[in-house]
Amino acid sequence: MELIHTGKAGTLESSDVLISVKTHPENKIEIKLKSIVEKRFGRHIEKLVRDILDEMQVSSALVDVDDRSALDCVIRARLETALYRGAGVQTYHWEEL
Numbered sequence: 001m002e003l004i005h006t007g008k009a010g011t012l013e014s015s016d017v018l019i020s021v022k023t024h025p026e027n028k029i030e031i032k033l034k035s036i037v038e039k040r041f042g043r044h045i046e047k048l049v050r051d052i053l054d055e056m057q058v059s060s061a062l063v064d065v066d067d068r069s070a071l072d073c074v075i076r077a078r079l080e081t082a083l084y085r086g087a088g089v090q091t092y093h094w095e096e097l
Helices: 038-055 072-087
Strands: 007-010 017-022 029-035 061-067
Touching (some): 061 072
């Protein structure tokens, strides 16, 4: 999946996450994580984001994650939505992922 513009999804409400994705100028993956539970779950959240990027075949992305203690399923839903929006996809195929 190739990002053509910035995609965003989520909120800053409790138990949610705000994710922004855009193409990385150096053609690599970079994750900027800010989380209220970063000390305890930061590595897990980063791994989850990298795994989702791999699944969706994203090779160049700057991902900003502002987490408010979201569950994994919420992080996945927000990241997938942000990626779809950033790629300009109009038809979603959630079941294929």
